[in-house]
Amino acid sequence: MDVGDHAAKSGHVPVMLGRVLEILAPAVTFAADDATGRDPVYLDATLGMGGHAEAMLRAVPRLRLIGLDRDATALERSARRLAPFGDRVTLEHAVYDEIPGVLRRLRVPAVDAVLFDLGVSSPQLDEADRGFAYSYDAPLDMRMDRTQRLTAAEVVNGYPPAELARILREYGEERFAQRIAAAIVRERERAPLDSTRRLADLVRTSIPAATRRTGGNPAKRTFQALRIEVNGELDIWRRALPAALDALPVGGRVAVLSYHSLEDRITKRVLAAQAADTTPPDLPVPLPEHEPRFRLLTRGAELPSDEETTTNPRAGSVRMRAAERVREAT
Structure with a gap:
């Protein structure tokens, strides 16, 4: 979250919470209805205070959460918040470009939804x-x-x-x-x-x-x-987003909340490349290996509502982009 003209306030309001649920819940709900009966997996790659994670766990009863954060203090606080969900929650002290290693260690072959809420978190701002x-x-x-x-x-x-x-x-x-x-x-x-x-x-x-x-x-x-x-935020982000996309099955979704133009520019470029049809223009029909792997779920970068920025000033600079995997990697 952008530092902005920050003033310490009590309480924590997850940014664009309703829209995040609207974007990601269908992916995990679809996975929960899969004929295999497996539990859907949601990866919160920037867990922070756990607000988005808690809402997702409440919305989808069988959901399994994997929560990452590089900040040990944030993990301790979110662990207390998410304790009522028991073994549905797995928390890892890790940076979000370590997604492939974390999933291998947990023996999780794929995740159905991923959230990145980038930048500095509310507790980090609040603690002088x-x-x-x-x-x-x-x-x-x-x-x-x-x-x-x-x-x-x-x-x-x-x-x-x-x-x-x-x-x-x-x-x-x-x-x-x-x-x-x-x-x-x-x-x-x-x-x-x-x-x-x-x-x-x-x-x-x-x-x-x-x-x-x-x-x-x-x-x-x-x-x-x-x-x-x-x-090392930008270098990490350049590695993390492609890693998250690789972890999604068909129907899996990713949502990104970024707070300055540098992050958003990287997000836009990576998602646009994955959603592009690269079939040579002189071919009469598209070739499977050139068809888009993802479709964009947002038209450009979505902004928070005026109501949200009024009640939650920390949302003022956020930009949201999201995508869904529509084809397996070749």
């Missing part, structure tokens, strides 16, 4: 010491998995100026990347940058005054860029 939000003063951490070594402090204090500028420009789409990187280098020569407040203040003073008056907090793009770098 995680260092994701510029609205708190906290150590510059930003690790989704606290067992990993790289932190945001190591990035801002150790990366060369040119690499810092590239990260801010590419991952934060920050037009003042060069100026901010230069300011970071000057500041860290005096003393290491180790707090979110110092970094946010530095970014604010590094950009033109006129720019500061519009577009929300000027540190937003810098914090996004650092978070993506620390957690």
Whole structure:
């Protein structure tokens, strides 16, 4: 979830919950009605607080959940939330590009529905010491998995100026990347940058005054860029989505909730390629190996309703795309 102008609030509202159920429930319901009598499997690849997972488990009585999260704290909380569902729930401490290995280990040949709710989760934003939000003063951490070594402090204090500028420009789409990187280098020569407040203040003073008056907090793009770098989010996402598609049988569905254009661009490209008919135009009839493997279930990227963004501001930047497998892989 995009950090945005975050304010800590109690409670957790799953983003686009009704639409996620509408998209994914038919796939698991179809699998539950299969003549083999097998239990349908739902993979929540970014479990978070478990809100989407709980709703799916309640909607489909025989549903089996496999929930992944790289954040051990999120897994502990969702385990408590999902405890009433007993052995229908399997939780794994894993990053979502590890889907093939997780399924092999669990001896699950295929999953009927997959959800990705990308980005930083509500608890990560709400806990000041995680260092994701510029609205708190906290150590510059930003690790989704606290067992990993790289932190945001190591990035801002150790990366060369040119690499810092590239990260801010590419991952934060920050037009003042060069100026901010230069300011970071000057500041860290005096003393290491180790707090979110110092970094946010530095970014604010590094950009033109006129720019500061519009577009929300000027540190937003810098914090996004650092978070993506620390957690390897885009590289992981490029591997994860194809892996999830490979795990779906005919009739299986995937839904993706993304919160910035970089994630959504990758999602759009991967799903469009899978849904494309690649039959050479000079052939009179389509060849099976060139027919689309998936059909798109959304027209472009779907947005949340005005009502949802009013009641749940964290949904404001979400974009949803979904697809269904219609043909086995060749």
